[in-house]
């Protein structure tokens with residue numbers, strides 16, 4: 588899926604979005620790293636961490652979104668800064684030019700369909716001992732997502748937006764084990780549920796506005812979009828009320844996969 592991304596909206600919550608990315612990075616144990624691909628790199632939030640971790644490696648950020656890549660270039664290519672390559676590509680059929688040392692993907696592959704081919708295809712493009720590291724939200728049964736569907740069904744534009752995004756293709760942890768095990772020597776899969784503490788008004792709706800809700804908003808005209816978002820926000824405020832300290836809690840489940848070839 589190559590939705591149009593809004594880096595500014597996405598970066599509103601760059602703090603809580605970073606924590607799982609770093610948890611994933613911490614579990615990659617691989618020596619002599621020469622090439623690291625950041626698949627679905629977005630605005631490049633992680634790419635400079637890779638440069639710190641593997642200073643000698645070539646770091647290549649891949650993303651389908653021109654807006655995200657522009658933002659990444661602006662933020663991370665200051666004169667004298669680390670040299671990172673940014674490439675536009677759709678991950679659906681993407682493969683590295685040569686077997687890679689690290690294929691890393693944080694919060695991106697849930698946007699790409701057909702995991703039954705995608706993930707083994709990536710694993711087969713690692714060098715021996717190379718690592719495929721993937722983190723994806725597995726939160727599509729949470730109220731934040733259920734209320735998207737309720738809002739769509741209650742809106743006068745249901746027919747127009749219902750099909751804007753299918754269910755995320757993210758599978759059960761056991762299914763990823765069965766899928767990847769024939770292609771790798773070690774497999775480490777786990778889930779975490781983060782109790783995210785968000786600042787600001789209407790915080791959870793603002794969060795999904797920069798990610799899962801976006802395809803639906805994009806399918807609407809400008810004036811319809813605001814009406815739709817307001818209705819969704821009312822439902823979300825009830826489901827995720829502010830706490831006594833003014834913060835909003837957003838429990839968020841994520842799956843992590845670290846596969847070593």
Ligand SMILES: C[S@@+](CC[C@H](N)C(=O)[O-])C[C@H]1O[C@@H](n2cnc3c(N)ncnc32)[C@H](O)[C@@H]1O
Pocket residue numbers: 588589590592604608626627628629630631632633649650651652655676677678679692693694695696698699798
């Ligand atoms: C939620 S952002 C994650 C960005 C970054 N990895 C991070 O952790 O901050 C998802 C990114 O995946 C990219 N993406 C989605 N589908 C894609 C596809 N089929 N090919 C390439 N990139 C894709 C989007 O453009 C977006 O930048």
